[in-house]
Amino acid sequence: xxxxxxxxxxxxxxxxxxxxxxxxxxxxxxxxxxxxxxxxxxxxxxxxxxxxxxxxxxxxxxxxxxxxxxxxxxxxxxxxxxxxxxxxxxxxxxxxxxxxxxxxxxxxxxxxxxxxxxxxxxxxxxxxxxxxxxxxxxxxxxxxxxxxxxxxxxxxxxxxxxxxxxxxxxxxxxxxxxxxxxxxxxxxxxxxxxxxxxxxxxxxxxxxxxxxxxxxxxxxxxxxxxxxxxxxxxxxxxxxxxxxxxxxxxxxxxxxxxxxxxxxxxxxxxxxxxxxxxxxxxxxxxxxxxxxxxxxxxxxxxxxxxxxxxxxxxxxxxxxxxxxxxxxxxxxxxxxxxxxxxxxxxxxxxxxxxxxxxxxxxxxxxxxxxxxxxxxxxxxxxxxxxxxxxxxxxxxxxxxxxxxxxxxxxxxxxxxxxxxxxxxxxxxxxxxxxxxxxxxxxxxxxxxxxxxxxxxxxxxxxxxxxxxxxxxxxxxxxxxxxxxxxxxxxxxxxxxxxxxxxxxxxxxxxxxxxxxxxxxxxxxxxxxxxxxxxxxxxxxxxxxxxxxxxxxxxxxxxxxxxxxxxxxxxxxxxxxxxxxxxxxxxxxxxxxxxxxxxxxxxxxxxxxxxxxxxxxxxxxxxxxxxxxxxxxxxxxxxxxxxxxxxxxxxxxxxxxxxxxxxxxxxxxxxxxxxxxxxxxxxxxxxxxxxxxxxxxxxxxxxxxxxxxxxxxxxxxxxxxxxxxxxxxxxxxxxxxxxxxxxxxxxxxxxxxxxxxxxxxxxxxxxxxxxxxxxxxxxx
Amino acid sequence: xxxxxxxxxxxxxxxxxxxxxxxxxxxxxxxxxxxxxxxxxxxxxxxxxxxxxxxxxxxxxxxxxxxxxxxxxxxxxxxxxxxxxxxxxxxxxxxxxxxxxxxxxxxxxxxxxxxxxxxxxxxxxxxxxxxxxxxxxxxxxxxxxxxxxxxxxxxxxxxxxxxxxxxxxxxxxxxxx
Numbered sequence: 001x002x003x004x005x006x007x008x009x010x011x012x013x014x015x016x017x018x019x020x021x022x023x024x025x026x027x028x029x030x031x032x033x034x035x036x037x038x039x040x041x042x043x044x045x046x047x048x049x050x051x052x053x054x055x056x057x058x059x060x061x062x063x064x065x066x067x068x069x070x071x072x073x074x075x076x077x078x079x080x081x082x083x084x085x086x087x088x089x090x091x092x093x094x095x096x097x098x099x100x101x102x103x104x105x106x107x108x109x110x111x112x113x114x115x116x117x118x119x120x121x122x123x124x125x126x127x128x129x130x131x132x133x134x135x136x137x138x139x140x141x142x143x144x145x146x147x148x149x150x151x152x153x154x155x156x157x158x159x160x161x162x163x164x165x166x167x168x169x170x171x172x173x174x175x176x177x178x179x180x181x182x183x184x185x186x187x188x189x190x191x192x193x194x195x196x197x198x199x200x201x202x203x204x205x206x207x208x209x210x211x212x213x214x215x216x217x218x219x220x221x222x223x224x225x226x227x228x229x230x231x232x233x234x235x236x237x238x239x240x241x242x243x244x245x246x247x248x249x250x251x252x253x254x255x256x257x258x259x260x261x262x263x264x265x266x267x268x269x270x271x272x273x274x275x276x277x278x279x280x281x282x283x284x285x286x287x288x289x290x291x292x293x294x295x296x297x298x299x300x301x302x303x304x305x306x307x308x309x310x311x312x313x314x315x316x317x318x319x320x321x322x323x324x325x326x327x328x329x330x331x332x333x334x335x336x337x338x339x340x341x342x343x344x345x346x347x348x349x350x351x352x353x354x355x356x357x358x359x360x361x362x363x364x365x366x367x368x369x370x371x372x373x374x375x376x377x378x379x380x381x382x383x384x385x386x387x388x389x390x391x392x393x394x395x396x397x398x399x400x401x402x403x404x405x406x407x408x409x410x411x412x413x414x415x416x417x418x419x420x421x422x423x424x425x426x427x428x429x430x431x432x433x434x435x436x437x438x439x440x441x442x443x444x445x446x447x448x449x450x451x452x453x454x455x456x457x458x459x460x461x462x463x464x465x466x467x468x469x470x471x472x473x474x475x476x477x478x479x480x481x482x483x484x485x486x487x488x489x490x491x492x493x494x495x496x497x498x499x500x501x502x503x504x505x506x507x508x509x510x511x512x513x514x515x516x517x518x519x520x521x522x523x524x525x526x527x528x529x530x531x532x533x534x535x536x537x538x539x540x541x542x543x544x545x546x547x548x549x550x551x552x553x554x555x556x557x558x559x560x561x562x563x564x565x566x567x568x569x570x571x572x573x574x575x576x577x578x579x580x581x582x583x584x585x586x587x588x589x590x591x592x593x594x595x596x597x598x599x600x601x602x603x604x605x606x607x608x609x610x611x612x613x614x615x616x617x618x619x620x621x622x623x624x625x626x627x628x629x630x631x632x633x634x635x636x637x638x639x640x641x642x643x644x645x646x647x648x649x650x651x652x653x654x655x656x657x658x659x660x661x662x663x664x665x666x667x668x669x670x671x672x673x674x675x676x677x678x679x680x681x682x683x684x685x686x687x688x689x690x691x692x693x694x695x696x697x698x699x700x701x702x703x704x705x706x707x708x709x710x711x712x713x714x715x716x717x718x719x720x721x722x723x724x725x726x727x728x729x730x731x732x733x734x735x736x737x738x739x740x741x742x743x744x745x746x747x748x749x750x751x752x753x754x755x756x757x758x759x760x761x762x763x764x765x766x767x768x769x770x771x772x773x774x775x776x777x778x779x
Numbered sequence: 780x781x782x783x784x785x786x787x788x789x790x791x792x793x794x795x796x797x798x799x800x801x802x803x804x805x806x807x808x809x810x811x812x813x814x815x816x817x818x819x820x821x822x823x824x825x826x827x828x829x830x831x832x833x834x835x836x837x838x839x840x841x842x843x844x845x846x847x848x849x850x851x852x853x854x855x856x857x858x859x860x861x862x863x864x865x866x867x868x869x870x871x872x873x874x875x876x877x878x879x880x881x882x883x884x885x886x887x888x889x890x891x892x893x894x895x896x897x898x899x900x901x902x903x904x905x906x907x908x909x910x911x912x913x914x915x916x917x918x919x920x921x922x923x924x925x926x927x928x929x930x931x932x933x934x935x936x937x938x939x940x941x942x943x944x945x946x947x948x949x950x951x952x953x954x955x956x
Contacts, residue, residue, distance in 0.1 A: 025885040028893030029877065029900065031827015031867035038826045211928055213831040213839050213894040262829070262894030263928050295832045491892030491929045659888030659934070666931030667891065693832030701932040702923040708933055 015504040016722055019658040022496035023510060024260070024489060035262050036217045036232040041288035044219065045074055047273075047280050048121035049291075050111040050128050051300060052103035055137035055369040055686045056150060059102060059110070059130060066127035067113060072120035075283035076128070077112040082279065086246045087157065088271050092172055092179050092336035094157035095372070097246065097275040102135065104152055104334035105369050106687060107300030114280035114289045137369040139686035141308060141329040144177040144368045152177055152334065152367045161340060162466070166421045168615035170344060177367045179332055180340035182347040184615060186419050187358035191323045195314030199395055203387040206680040206754040207306035207331065208671075209299055209691075210376060211698050214262020216301060217292040220277035227278055228255040234268040235528030236486045240520045246275055258518040261490035265671075266375035267302050268490070269530060270337060299691035303681055304376035305330040305342055305365075309387035311350070314358075319401050321410040323358035326350040328383070330373070332365040337374035339365035345460070346380030348616065351419070352388035353429050353459045353625075354410040359419065369686055375530060377671055378732045381460035386754065389456045389737035394750055403741055404437055404455050411457070414717065418461070418623070421613035425459075426717040426725065427625045427651040433457055435711060436629035439647040450636060451644070454741025455629045458733020461620035462726045464531035468607040470524035471541040473502055473549045477589045477597030479573030481506060481513040486526035487538045488518065492728055493660035494534040498542045500656055501721055505546035507571045524603060532726030535656060536621050536719065537606055543721040544604030552600050557585070560592050621719050625651055626730035628669065628738040631707075634746045639762030641677060641743060648672075648735065649711040653718025653725035665710040665731040672735025674699040678755050748772065794857040800825070801869025807856075815851040815859055816840050819866060827867040827897045838925030841898035842866050848905045848924070867897035870904065879945035880904055880938075889938030891929030898925050903939050911950075912943055 027033040064076045075081075079100045087096045098109050111128050115121040138144045138152075159172035159180075167186045174181040192198065218231040227247060233239045236256045244251045261268060277291040293301065307330050314323040328346050332339035347363030363380075376382075396403040411429040412418070418425060437443065437455050445453060471485035483502050489495040495515040503510035516523070526538065550570055557575045558565035567578040575583040589598050610618045631645040648669035652661045678697055682689045690696045710731070718725035736754055744750050748771075749764025797806050800823055807822050816833075819825040819842065828851055831839040835850035842851045843865040844858075870878040877885065880903045890896040899922070906913055906921045913921075918939045927935060 021885045022888070024893070025890070026877070028890050028896050029867075029881040029884050030871055031825075031897045033893045034826075035894065037830065211926075213829070213837060213892070213926065213928055215831070261892060262831075263892040265928070295834070493891065663888050663891055663930055663934055666933055667929045668931075670931035693834045693836040698926055698928065699932075700923040700926065701919045701936060704919075704932050708931075 015500050015510055016656050017654070017658070022493050022657065022660065023499050024495060034259050035214050036219065036230055036259050037214055037292055039219045039230045039259065041219060041221065044288040044290050045114040045116060045280070045284055046118045046121050047112055047114050047277055047289050047291035048118060048125055049109045049276060050125045052099065052106060052108040052110055054103055054132055054134055055106050056135040056152070057103050057132035058135060059099060060133055061131045062111060063129045064111060067124040070120065070124045070127060072116040073113060073124045074287065075114045075280045076124070077276065077279050077283065078110070081283060084248070086248070088242050088246050088275070089336045090270060090338045091161045091340035092157055092159040094153060095335040095337070097279060103132070105371055107371060108334065109276070112276045112280055114284050137686055139368050139370055139683065141331050141366040141368060144366050145175055147176055149177060152369065162617055165612045165614045165617060167419065170340070172340070175364065178364045179336040179367050180343050181362065181364045182344040183362050184348055185360045187356070189358065191358035192314050195322045196317040197399065198312060198314045199391070199398065200310065200312040201391050201394055201752065202308065202310045203390055204753040205307040205309065205383045205386050206675065207373065208304045208675055208679050209681055209696060210265040210267035210302065211696065212263030212265055212267055215293045215295060215298050216268070216272040218273040218277040219288055219290045220274065220281045221286060221288045222278040222281040223286045224282060225249070226253050228257070229274055229278065230257045230259065231274050232261050232268055233258055234261065234264045234488050234490060234530055236488065236518055236520050236523070237525055238269070238528050239271065239274065242271055243274060243278065246271070247278065256520040258488050261488055264490040265377045266379065266530065269375045269528060272301055296692045299688065299696070300371055302337065302374045303333065303371050305332060305339070305373040305383065307331065307346070307383045309383060311387050311391045313391060313395065315395065319399065319406050319409055321354050321356055324351055324356050325360045326362070326387070328363040330363065330365045330383070331368055331370065333368060333370045333372035335372040336365065337372045339373060342375065342380045344616065346384050349381045349384040349460055350388060352385065353412060353457045355412050355416070370683070371688065377668065378729050379460070379531065381458060381729070381733055385458035385733040386736055389458070389734065390740055390752060393454070393737070393741045393744060397744070397750065404433065404442060407433055407455070407457065419615060421611065421615060421619065423619040423623070426623050426719065427715050429457060429625065432625060432627040432649055432651065432713060435713070436627045436647045436649050439709070439711065440629040440631050440645045442629060450746050451631065451633045452742045452745025452747070453629065453631045454738045454745055456734035456737035456741065458626040458730060460624050460729060460733065462531060462624035463533040463536045463621035464527065466610060466617045467527045467531070467533055467537055468605070469526045469538040469541040471538060471545045471604045472524050472601065473542070473545040474599045474601040475506070475549055475553070476599055477586050479508065479512065479585060481508065482516045483513055483542060484516045484523055485538060485542060486518050486523045487534050488529040490529065492534065492664060493657055494529065497535055497656040497660055498539060501539055501542050502546045505543060506550055508573060532624050532728045534726065535724045536726045539721045539724060540606035541604040544606065545602050548602030548604065549600045552602060553585070556592060557583070557588060560588055622653070622725040624726055624730040626668070626733040628734035630738040630742045632739060632742040632746055634743055634761060636747060636765050639758035639760070639765065641756065641761055643673065643705040643739065645707040646673065646705050647709050647711065648731045649713055650727055650730045651713040651715045651725060652727055653720060654714055654716060654723035655712060656724060658712065661712045661727050662710050664727040665712065668729060668731030669710065669735050670699050670704065672732040673703065675754055676736035676739040676756055678757065680755050796856055796860045798859045798861065799863045801865055809856040811857065813856040815842065815854040815856055818856040819851060825866045825868050829894050829897055831894065836926070838898045838902065839895050841901045841925060843901055843905055846905060846908055848902050865901065867900055870900060879949055880907070880942040883942035883945055884938045887934055887938040887941050889930065889935040895925060895927040899927065899935060903942055906939070907943055907946055911947060915940070
């Protein structure tokens, strides 16, 4: 991928770029949208699980006899019933279907019950008696790495990981309680000797829950030889592969159906409710089993990674960035889940948007006795951007530079490679910085006490690594179109955008394009709905399929009408010739193919080519950038921050659906706003204190600043169809650092921990006053 | 949700509940512990009523009882005896024509995953009945009772403003007819 070829957008693109309502709007505003939680099957049973009350304990015995004999109970799954089943996880396969020798966090699943209703299932759980021997537990990442800390996995679980390219390496189990370690380096170590200043700072990053409104849910119908699930997953095919592996079945005996998702944000990758529902169904004579978690259970299932990030940066006296070293510890919780991939990405993204002569990053995912952490909107880049951007502001203050000017001086140019072997930057980063800065009046402001402004930029390699996508388009005799591909609709508007691409190509009304139901028996293969890959990766496969269908229709028509193939075009399921004469297609097709007609069908495929010089197997298809600018007013007496203005911007490359792009940037920005100011999972001695909706504070309409806006840029350099790039995560990245700098600008308080609660801000202001007092005293 | 199977717990079906649902009469026998959410989703087939936090925090299950928004997850089914209940299914006209609120959310992109949308629409319906021309501050205050994890809210606030415009235009059309 050059990343710079701008595939010609059609001169007059009437469908792509429209400000039209999404195609799923009617089902969603009428309540007719069907999610996994709405799936009901005749004779359906209900599952509930028993969870560990201990953070770390050996299971001595489980007595489930009374539960098994309770009327209405059809099956109980304990470690006895999962003999022979494999454990699951991305790279590191360490999570069993239910706990075997030990439990590793409060909430770890110990047993599961299927019964005629949820009440009976709950009653059965009360009858299961588990004897534990408590083991020492560890919750802090640094403590977990001490040799004296308990080994959470005494035997190292099976792990497989990719072959990295130039400068990158990765390995499992590199240190005590480390599930995975990623390293990247480029440039000479000697660069450090040329630096005039070197600063080292440590930042901490908090942990949030995804809080998707639709909980994890699955309905499974399974026998020993055949599995079918309806499930709320972002990754139908990786799910099929993993379930086939867990249950030791060929992939064509596992069928995964995916309805609409009520939000995902990364949480719905990898098995959650699936394996338990399947095993219970197998033990209930194949009756369908529904396992739908409560919100409280969702809190005990997956979270974001909290992190400690130490960054050392070297500069020249004029502010030129020279060298950056980073050491990142991610709290991966009790099971690896997607931690290896998040570690890879967090480590890789530590350089941020800037030019360095030397980069040296190490990121370790640490196992602790807490809720497993996995994929979360931003995927390591949120952590990296917090530390990277915050340190730029700290350095600017120390050396007396304006934070915006220091960024503009060091930001990469459009077309400059991120690191050797990687794709060039495909957005004008400085343009975006100036855009958001100007939008809040950064340069024209008049100083007033307790008010301040900050600007930040976040960057992540988008579209996933080594990610293939396939798609199929078929058109009936009458011109009704099906799009068949496995991009899951979880709110991002992907179905609608892809249907628009098909409609654009076939020159038909988007309403005539139906996004077919996702079912791994019939839907073409794909690697999952993640990494903002929908438009840039799947979009290519869809475009190719649609173009091939169009070619096939035009070939058939040209031959049948004896017209020059190059002189005809398709318009609203008519053929139009050079003179403008139109020919209806249905009679032509009936005439040509006979019977009840014909369906034109074609497949598309896309994947960025692998390259051994690309650090992460293949160069990324696009760069997802988020720019933000914030203005705050801080009450110095209480530390309370009022967000006066927030502007977020992303570069869509080329907009397919305006409402969709705007919604992605604003939604992502509000995740960032919440992480910046209040939202976090709070722990005390490893115990989650706010793991339920009443206590867990998510942003509400009243938290949004009165001046909140997004700017969707169309810089036109994207490598996706029509010059598009992916959206959805970039907007989250720069928000917390922009707000942090606004607070620093207002009060002098330089915060290094999230969220920036009134207490932290108040203490930061006091520390800043002491610092200034000290400086005055020295002067 | 689906807390109990009708077969297993007949003796607990202690309450007769009669109410009006989207303009039609409904009669059900419900156990004491049944919520309005159970009643509407499981007995009345109104699956547009969404279940999420089940702690009356998120508002995904918001329905109207005698014009007021309530959290169906945290209201007992016996409490709606003799009331008028409205769900998202009752918003559109019989012929499928969308209501002003539905049109506005559609047009302004006031939804993404759609899981909060039924609740947001019912909240909007109640607000516009109380005040057909609400200011931004009042809209913000009302919408703050429900959670949307996707949109960042701005497009929902715009949708409610647009719904007020569309509703008042519709009303003027009717007057002029």
